Amino acid sequence: MAMAGGGGLNRSSSRGQLPPQELLDDLCSRFVLNVPKEDLESFERILFLLEQAHWFYEDNSVEHNPSLKSLSFKDFTSLMFNSCAALRPYRAHLDDIYKDFTHYKFRVPVSGAIILDDTYERCLLVKGWKSSASWSFPRGKRSKDEEDHTCAVREVLEETGCDVSKLLKMDDHIEVSIGQQRVRLYIITGVKGDTVFAPQTKKEISVCNFSKFFLIFSIWVKRILIPRDYIKTMF
Secondary structure, eight states: OOOOSSOOOOSOOTTOBOOOHHHHHHHHIIIIITSOGGGGSSHHHHHHHHHHHHHHIIIIIIHHOTTBOOOOHHHHHHHHHHHOTTTGGGGGGHHHHHHHHHHHHTTSOEEEEEEEETTSSEEEEEEESSTTOOEEOSEEEOOTTOOHHHHHHHHHHHHHSOOOTTTOOTTOEEEEEETTEEEEEEEEEEEOTTOOOOOOSTTSEEEEEEEEGGGGGGOBTTTTBOOGGGGGGOO
């Protein structure tokens, strides 16, 4: 399914229907129009808002109405720029706006945690929702005006259901730079090995598991991902 800056998308297909105008209007009102003025001062902030709208659409609208088509974020953004009156004046520039946003996202700082169990022999890894997803430490992009440690606690809670706010020590962290993006991972110790992990967000994390600690040294630091060659030896 292709997207053009000022074009539209076919509203019917064998795989499902595109969202009706009523639903698009509701998403625009909920996620774009009724936000603080400063959140509409840049296209980067606007597309972050549309990203939240896209997650809501996929996790709620599509899940509760199977006749709706699942959309990529790029196609969803195209629909919103073509249907939302506040965004429509800029639809001719959408290709450039989307490209700039993609580049911008790779500069947003990332925070997370390397979580060790109470034996110090295993660390916690999470696997994304898609079958092709890699294993990694729980982590995510900082929100606007969010501190690194606050982001790390939030991301760990969202991805694992584990609250590490009382275990996090501000000075215990490692930091690497990946291109223009800074990644900070806090070292968290003392999490019980029999902890039951339960991701709080829909369709983001499929599995949370403790892995043998020695594998931490096989982390591909440039991407903070576990090499696929080691996956079979993890558990």
